[in-house]
Amino acid sequence: MYAFDLVKPKSLAEAIEALQADEAQPLGGGQTLIPTLKQRLAMPGSLVSLAGIAELVGISASGGVLSVKGATTHGAVAAQTDFPGLAGLAGKIGDPAVRHRGTMGGSIANNDPAACYPSAALACGATIVVAGKDGTREIAADDYFQGLFTTALEEGEIVTEIRYPIPQASNYQKFEQPASRFPLVGVFVAKFADKVGVAVTGAGENGVFHWEEAEAALASNFSPEAVEGLTVSADGLMGDIHATPEYRAHLIKVMTKRAVAACA
Structure with missing residues (x-):
């Protein structure tokens, strides 16, 4: 790690004030930031800890x-x-x-x-x-x-x-990378009275995204069968040593069907 100062404010107002310093960065639980610091991918001048601020x-x-x-x-x-x-x-x-x-x-x-x-x-x-x-x-x-x-x-x-x-019914399904437990693909399905939300994480090159085709199909027929005839394009999906874009596309459909079935 690079050297940095650690600031421990007691209130939200103090934290906001501390973050106005040059190269200051907030520190929550540290589960993402600390590994980033260890790899020297971040160089904050100071970390402003949010732990212990009761109003947060x-x-x-x-x-x-x-x-x-x-x-x-x-x-x-x-x-x-x-x-x-x-x-x-x-x-x-x-x-x-x-x-x-x-x-x-x-x-x-x-x-x-x-x-x-x-x-x-x-x-x-x-x-x-x-x-x-x-x-x-x-x-x-x-x-x-x-x-x-x-x-x-x-x-x-x-x-x-x-x-x-809060939706009427919801479920999250993820296909884990066993060492890190991060999702190769994670799908959250949320059913409301007038709409259905389907969002995918772990797969997109630009981060989390809606699977709009599934949202439309499930709004008409909230069942795993509604997803069966849909196809997920591999364009824009990540590929790495753990999974190809095509495999992630397959997993999106499988995880969505499982989430819908679990909602029932």
């Missing part, structure tokens, strides 16, 4: 919306019962040590192409709330995720809350 931790449900504060851990999300589909997703992230330290806000902020939460946020039409020196912004998930490791976050902003409309 907590989960609540009201009016059909689940609100998760940014520094809430995966383990806490897995334990909540208001949104079972999201709990199931969180329970599949990493191992107990990762779920104890990693945070939803950190995952959403990094937009790692293999992160799990972006698929739930996109499929559900979540709202990402961010705070910075100029105040608070609310960003729709469709506008927030902008590409590989790229989001609508501006310099010095922090993800403070993610608001998920």
Whole structure:
């Protein structure tokens, strides 16, 4: 690692102020950032720890919306019962040590192409709330995720809350790379009264994306059979030592059918 300063603010306001320093970067659970630092792929002048800021931790449900504060851990999300589909997703992230330290806000902020939460946020039409020196912004998930490791976050902003409309039925299925437990393909399906969301992670060269054809087919007939006749193009999908684009295309269809079947 390169040398850096560690700042531990006690409030959100202090954290935002600390992030105005040159080369300052927020530190959530560290499950993405710390490995990046070890590989010398990031060189922050200072890390602003969000751990211990009480106003950034907590989960609540009201009016059909689940609100998760940014520094809430995966383990806490897995334990909540208001949104079972999201709990199931969180329970599949990493191992107990990762779920104890990693945070939803950190995952959403990094937009790692293999992160799990972006698929739930996109499929559900979540709202990402961010705070910075100029105040608070609310960003729709469709506008927030902008590409590989790229989001609508501006310099010095922090993800403070993610608001998920709770679907009638939902499920997350992922095909894991066994060593890392990251998904080669992960699919989140969310069924609402008037629409169906299907979002894919782990597969796209530009990160998480909607499978729009499946969304349209499932809105008319919410069953695995509705997906059977669809074809996923390998164009724009990642290829690596673990899976070819064509194999990932096959997995998208398989994971979607499994998620729909699990919703029933």
